[in-house]
Amino acid sequence: MRLPLHTIALSLALFTTPLTLHAADRVLAIGGSVTEIIYALGAEDRLIARDTTSVYPEAATTLPDVGYMRALAPEGVLSVNPDLIISEAGAGPAETLEVLKEAEVELVEVPDSYTPQGILDKITTIGAATGRTAEAEALATKLRDDLDAVAEKVASIPDTDRKRVLFVLSTRGGRIMASGTDTAADGIIGMAGGVNALTGFEGYKLMTDEAVSQAAPDVILMMDRGGDHGAPNAELLALPSIKPTPAAASGSVVRMNGLYLLGFGPRTADAALELATSLYGPL
Known part of the structure; x- marks a missing residue:
């Protein structure tokens, strides 16, 4: 039996500060998949900036760009005044993350695993961080069905x-x-x-x-x-x-x-x- 996706959401991310479930007003997205998921959840109205890898959907490219996710400068990140940063795993460098921690900016690091379950984990984590758990569960359920359908098709290949x-x-x-x-x-x-x-x-x-x-x-x-x-x-x-x-x-x-x-x-x-x-x- 599949567990409801929201029941595992809170255990999926690594947080530098405790997760707050209230909706953050100023969200910075780091990582193309993070930005794409935020749009898919209908939470894009809270986005105030993104990183260079966040180029889909096209509307995201109109947001301020704080730089490449693995070469972030703290000045660029802090200049957009985020109250929540949602980032793919691997963002950095470590020195920048330390400055952000000292500045008491909440950072949610989204787990990254190159599997179907890994994508569902991303969605539920971002849904929890943005207060969109119901939307995340609906998106993850549809995507899981679509991924299962692809897996069934390729399973027929000898x-x-x-x-x-x-x-x-x-x-x-x-x-x-x-x-x-x-x-x-x-x-x-x-x-x-x-x-x-x-x-x-x-x-x-x-x-x-x-x-x-x-x-x-x-x-x-x-x-x-x-x-x-x-x-x-x-x-x-x-x-x-x-x-x-x-x-x-x-x-x-x-x-x-x-x-x-x-x-x-x-x-x-x-x-x-x-x-x-x-x-x-x-x-």
């Missing part, structure tokens, strides 16, 4: 047909920065019915040409941001590390919006299904 997917974060200087395990890329590949081509390490790592070739990916997955982070397809597939792979032979490259693909927020079921369709065709 193991022998599962594509080996290499997520490439960057191709700067012709070197491949790729995803191992315990990343959002690894999580979404699994949810879409794929197999991560690299599992011998956690996080992201610069790979040797030999290691990429030996991984033998069937598909290259990337964000669609271009620049130093992603060479055009012809250039990418001609790299010495990728040219010997099945992905190069078939020309299989999938590019998707970064926040949509890796955000692990309200749109993740759609992103997983879109990726699965790119890998296998309609399911």
Whole structure:
């Protein structure tokens, strides 16, 4: 039997100060998925600023930007005078968080786990922090149903047909920065019915040409941001590390919006299904 989502909400976040359930008037959102969830809960009227990664929905981009979530300056954060900061795990640096703590700004750190349950945990935590527990439960219930539906579809893919997917974060200087395990890329590949081509390490790592070739990916997955982070397809597939792979032979490259693909927020079921369709065709 599934427990009501609100019964576990208060145990899901790490708080630097005790959680207050009254509605904060001035909320600063740090992290793209946090901002997206706040909008999905209908609590955007309390947002007074966001970080650089918070670019969806488009309305969020009109808010003041306090900087990149992993390189926040205390002056920038405090300049918008928040009474509550809701942040994805990993925001920092630690020195900035210490200054905010000393300034007695309430900070809710949202747990981050690259699984379907991890997204539901985010929603219930943010719902509790904003006083929107009923809305959070409704959103989480719908998303859980959507994620279950995607899981059911990809479960029909035979193991022998599962594509080996290499997520490439960057191709700067012709070197491949790729995803191992315990990343959002690894999580979404699994949810879409794929197999991560690299599992011998956690996080992201610069790979040797030999290691990429030996991984033998069937598909290259990337964000669609271009620049130093992603060479055009012809250039990418001609790299010495990728040219010997099945992905190069078939020309299989999938590019998707970064926040949509890796955000692990309200749109993740759609992103997983879109990726699965790119890998296998309609399911």
